[in-house]
Amino acid sequence: MESTEVAGAFALARRNTTDVVCLQELKAPQEKFPEEAIKEAGYNAIWHGQKSWNGVAILTRGLEIKELRKGLPGDPDDEHSRYIEAMIEGIVVGCLYLPNGNPAPGPKLGL
Numbered sequence: 001m002e003s004t005e006v007a008g009a010f011a012l013a014r015r016n017t018t019d020v021v022c023l024q025e026l027k028a029p030q031e032k033f034p035e036e037a038i039k040e041a042g043y044n045a046i047w048h049g050q051k052s053w054n055g056v057a058i059l060t061r062g063l064e065i066k067e068l069r070k071g072l073p074g075d076p077d078d079e080h081s082r083y084i085e086a087m088i089e090g091i092v093v094g095c096l097y098l099p100n101g102n103p104a105p106g107p108k109l110g111l
Helices: 004-016 035-040
Strands: 020-024 043-048 056-061 065-070 083-088 091-096
Touching: 020 091, 035 043, 043 065, 043 083, 056 083, 056 091
Parallel strands: none
Antiparallel strands: 020 056, 043 056, 065 083, 083 091
């Protein structure tokens, strides 16, 4: 894994047999996400990766996961991997990574 924080969160989930895990700030591009290691641990996963920063994932243990959306709703030009949404056992689960410490409005957030 690219991020020690993601590795730590994943290790914690494995020890606690958590059914659903949402990860943020993966700091890994889509192709570097450790899908095989996650499968070996008994989890299904969907993810929205991005090199260097951002990135979100939803993991499930023993539950079917269906991806509903990648990217922020209502923003078709979203270039940041900060939101992913899935259907799990009839429940919509969203994983959202919100940036911190940036002024709004500002150069990163045009709010």
